[in-house]
Amino acid sequence: MHAPRRSCASVLLDAGEGIKAPSEYLGHPDPGSTLRTYTHLTPSGGTRTRAAVDRVLQEEDPTEDGPETARERNQVSDPRSSQ
Incomplete structure (x- = not known):
C-alpha cells in the first residue's frame, strides 16, 4: 500500500508541485511530515x-536605469559636460 503513495508523492514533488497539496492529498498532518518522508525522492x-x-x-533588463545609465544621460543632456 505504501508503494502507490510513494509513487504519487515522488511524481508530484518531482513535477514541481508545492508541498502543501501533496501533503493534504496523502493525508499527512502537516507539510513537514511529507517533506521528512519524501524529499529524498526528488534529487532534481x-x-x-x-x-x-x-x-x-x-536576466538583464536593457531598460534598467542604474547609476551608469543616469550618468550617461546627464552627460548627454547637461550642456556643461561639453565644456
Missing part, C-alpha cells in the same frame, strides 16, 4: 533550484 530539486537562481541572476 536542487538542480531546479540552482537553475531558477541562475535564470534570475542572468
